[in-house]
Amino acid sequence: QKTYPDSVCLQYPLHRLLNSHCFCLLKNGMGLIIFFLCAYVPKTEAHCKWAEVLKDLERIKTSKDIDVSLYTANADEDVKCQQLVIGCFLLETEVINQECRIKNCSKKQDVLNILKNGNETYEQSKLTSTKSKKCKQCEEYEEKNFTEFVQNFVKVIQRDCK
Secondary structure (H helix, E strand, O other): OOOOHHHHHHHHHHHHHHHHHHHHHHHOOOHHHHHHHHHHHHHHHOOOOHHHHHHHHHHHOOOOOOOOOEOOOOOOOHHHHHHHHHHHHHHHHHHHHHHHHHOOOHHHHHHHHHHHHHHHHHHHHOOOOOOOOOOHHHHHHOOOEHHHHHHHHHHHHHHHOO
């Protein structure tokens, strides 16, 4: 009878691994529950594709040197209009960027980051979006101040993360 040294070499470490303390926990019900919970939690807490944009929006929301009125969609717009609404927020962020360049505002880099990361994420998610004929054009939304604009932008993005 032939012996296969490669399989013997692999079987011993595998045997040791399965009998180790970590896998002893799997022999009882509580250990199995803990194992599956630990394996499942990272997947349910998936990284939001808008996370970087949200961080930068948090940084600029208190800016005192950005003073503009912007077309601002409501956070509770129809879900079928979500992509168009985000597109409008990104277009209006271009206005903020222009304002920052003119006034040399302190949050200029954060605004640029929002545009860069936001446009990348927007282009990726645009492929799977659906549109409704009742969606408004950007200019149809009410003009609001910078603070309200940022608050609504954050709400819209958070809704897209769920």
